[in-house]
Amino acid sequence: MTLLDFARGPAIHWSLIIMATGTIWRLLGVLVLTRGADLSRPRDAFGNFKGYRTVFSRAWPSGEFTTATRYQTAMAYVFHLATLVVVIGIVPHIEFITRLTGASWPGLPNAAGVGAGVLALASLFALIARRVSKPAVYCSTWGDYLSWVLMAAPLVTGLMAFAHLGPRYETMLAIHILSAALLFAWFPFGKLMHAFWFVFSRAQSGVAYAHKGVRI
Amino acid sequence: MTTGETLGEFLGRQGVSRRAFLKFCSAMASMMALPAASVSALADALEQARRPSVIWLSFQECTGCTEALTRSNTPSIEGLIFDFISLDYHHTLQAASGAAAEAAREEAMHENAGQYLLLVDGSIPSVKAYSTIAGISNLDMLKDSAAGAAAIIAIGTCAAYGGLPKAAPNPTGAMSVEEIITDRPIVNIPGCPPLPLAITGLIAHYLTMGSMPELDRLGRPLAFYGENIHDRCYRRPFYDRGLFAETFDDEGARRGWCLYKLGCKAPETYNACAQVKWNQGTSFPIQSGHGCIGCSEPNFWDKGGIYDSVAMGQFGSGPKIAVAASVGAVAGAGAALLARDKKHKTETKMHSDE
Numbered sequence: 001m002t003l004l005d006f007a008r009g010p011a012i013h014w015s016l017i018i019m020a021t022g023t024i025w026r027l028l029g030v031l032v033l034t035r036g037a038d039l040s041r042p043r044d045a046f047g048n049f050k051g052y053r054t055v056f057s058r059a060w061p062s063g064e065f066t067t068a069t070r071y072q073t074a075m076a077y078v079f080h081l082a083t084l085v086v087v088i089g090i091v092p093h094i095e096f097i098t099r100l101t102g103a104s105w106p107g108l109p110n111a112a113g114v115g116a117g118v119l120a121l122a123s124l125f126a127l128i129a130r131r132v133s134k135p136a137v138y139c140s141t142w143g144d145y146l147s148w149v150l151m152a153a154p155l156v157t158g159l160m161a162f163a164h165l166g167p168r169y170e171t172m173l174a175i176h177i178l179s180a181a182l183l184f185a186w187f188p189f190g191k192l193m194h195a196f197w198f199v200f201s202r203a204q205s206g207v208a209y210a211h212k213g214v215r216i
Numbered sequence: 217m218t219t220g221e222t223l224g225e226f227l228g229r230q231g232v233s234r235r236a237f238l239k240f241c242s243a244m245a246s247m248m249a250l251p252a253a254s255v256s257a258l259a260d261a262l263e264q265a266r267r268p269s270v271i272w273l274s275f276q277e278c279t280g281c282t283e284a285l286t287r288s289n290t291p292s293i294e295g296l297i298f299d300f301i302s303l304d305y306h307h308t309l310q311a312a313s314g315a316a317a318e319a320a321r322e323e324a325m326h327e328n329a330g331q332y333l334l335l336v337d338g339s340i341p342s343v344k345a346y347s348t349i350a351g352i353s354n355l356d357m358l359k360d361s362a363a364g365a366a367a368i369i370a371i372g373t374c375a376a377y378g379g380l381p382k383a384a385p386n387p388t389g390a391m392s393v394e395e396i397i398t399d400r401p402i403v404n405i406p407g408c409p410p411l412p413l414a415i416t417g418l419i420a421h422y423l424t425m426g427s428m429p430e431l432d433r434l435g436r437p438l439a440f441y442g443e444n445i446h447d448r449c450y451r452r453p454f455y456d457r458g459l460f461a462e463t464f465d466d467e468g469a470r471r472g473w474c475l476y477k478l479g480c481k482a483p484e485t486y487n488a489c490a491q492v493k494w495n496q497g498t499s500f501p502i503q504s505g506h507g508c509i510g511c512s513e514p515n516f517w518d519k520g521g522i523y524d525s526v527a528m529g530q531f532g533s534g535p536k537i538a539v540a541a542s543v544g545a546v547a548g549a550g551a552a553l554l555a556r557d558k559k560h561k562t563e564t565k566m567h568s569d570e
């Protein structure tokens with residue numbers, strides 16, 4: 001079995017198994033723990049609705065913070081959008097998803113994919129630079145750095161495989177798939193879970209504040 | 217058996233012009249990445265070369281390798297160089313049969329001990345009874361013939377890496393030459409079949425230099441297997457622009473777009489098909505509209521479906537991810553119930569403390 005056979009065979013399969021199990025486990029484990037009923041009557045009759053609205057309203061910093069958070073908001077948006085384009089726009093990625101799910105759609109030209117990959121990587125560096133330079137703001141744990149490394153690795157290795165840099169193409173492709181496998185396997189256990197949590201945590205804070213009559 | 221005639225004399229006798237011969241030499245020199253100035257030296261050395269004794273053993277094979285080499289419409293220089301070598305034993309091509317054929321092999325081995333080239337096509341079954349020639353198992357015949365060989369050339373993917381006979385579940389326990397013989401220089405010329413130019417090119421190299429060329433990590437001559445086919449493919453601009461044939465008869469296929477999505481394995485395949493091409497430079501698989509199947513790579517037969525693209529995950533006997541998700545659901549629910557129970561207990565305790 002070559003490295004590539006291992007990577008696109010058992011390695012990626014098991015990483016997806018770990019990701020699926022872990023994600024559902026953590027989601028259920030927390031969601032079943034509902035908050036108890038309010039001890040007093042909610043101040044705002046539309047509290048629930050406002051809570052759900054928070055899911056979207058928190059996608060942007062509120063006015064007071066615009067200037068202070070401009071840098072990381074911009075970088076985070078660039079990163080998330082570029083990564084989305086990379087994940088669902090590049091033809092080999094679509095081929096992978098098609099094999100897994102049966103769904104398929106047209107891909108982007110390689111140049112666009114490479115552009116998005118470079119943007120994603122650059123913004124990721126911009127974000128880590130801020131995190132490292134402001135330890136007091138972020139209180140980073142090793143898990144945060146691990147998440148960063150595991151996120152950056154597939155971008156770096158993917159770009160290298162495309163550009164035929166480093167080892168031979170099939171070896172680089174194998175390393176790229178393995179780096180994605182590590183990312184999948186780590187996904188449920190670090191802050192990457194925010195991809196799921198953000199909906200619930202925002203809604204929860206929204207509902208709680210609304211019930212207390214806080215203007216949100 | 218080694219005879220006095222040189223290759224130059226032989227080709228002259230066959231009516232090959234000096235011009236055609238030099239053309240062949242410059243093609244060889246460029247394949248072997250030799251400087252242009254060395255073409256005449258190469259030609260001189262080739263002309264002076266004397267016939268080497270060659271024993272060709274065929275084991276678990278389909279004769280495609282021999283066919284590829286000998287089946288050309290007009291005799292090519294590749295074919296003639298092949299004719300030039302003193303083929304002392306070759307099942308398919310020799311006139312002798314039975315005991316006489318085996319006697320010829322024994323004689324060649326004896327007379328040219330330590331000198332002859334051993335060419336092998338086909339894989340070797342480790343279960344001896346599965347393939348025998350004149351009552352001798354393939355395994356024994358290979359070991360016996362390899363002992364006195366100057367070098368071994370494993371022709372075709374079967375001899376080089378086990379090939380088709382080795383495909384799972386490998387019923388005959390097929391093995392490649394290099395898995396069995398470890399004390400002789402071995403050069404692999406894989407392909408199903410290999411390019412004729414790679415076979416004769418290697419022989420020409422051996423005749424002129426007296427040694428084997430530089431090899432890659434899979435034992436293949438870098439001159440012929442150093443390049444990735446995808447890097448040399450004339451459809452590559454379509455790949456870069458994201459234009460792919462989705463089926464074999466759609467608009468993209470008619471317009472000659474990239475075959476990546478139809479399972480082209482060229483991105484992980486190293487061979488000279490795109491430059492040298494087949495049938496006197498007429499075409500090669502990708503040019504004829506079918507993706508590369510990666511036939512010069514080890515275990516190509518077991519690397520997922522021929523029409524699965526390189527990027528597809530190989531999930532074996534059905535993805536277990538859905539099952540895993542249900543396991544996660546049960547584990548999550550369990551964890552949650554425990555936590556809930558704990559929460560209720562704590563609440564009750566807090567209330568009773570008040």
Ligand code: SF4
Pocket residue numbers: 445446447449450451452453455473474475476480481482483502507508
């Ligand atoms: S047809 Fe095959 S070798 Fe040619 S560009 Fe497409 S993937 Fe590469």
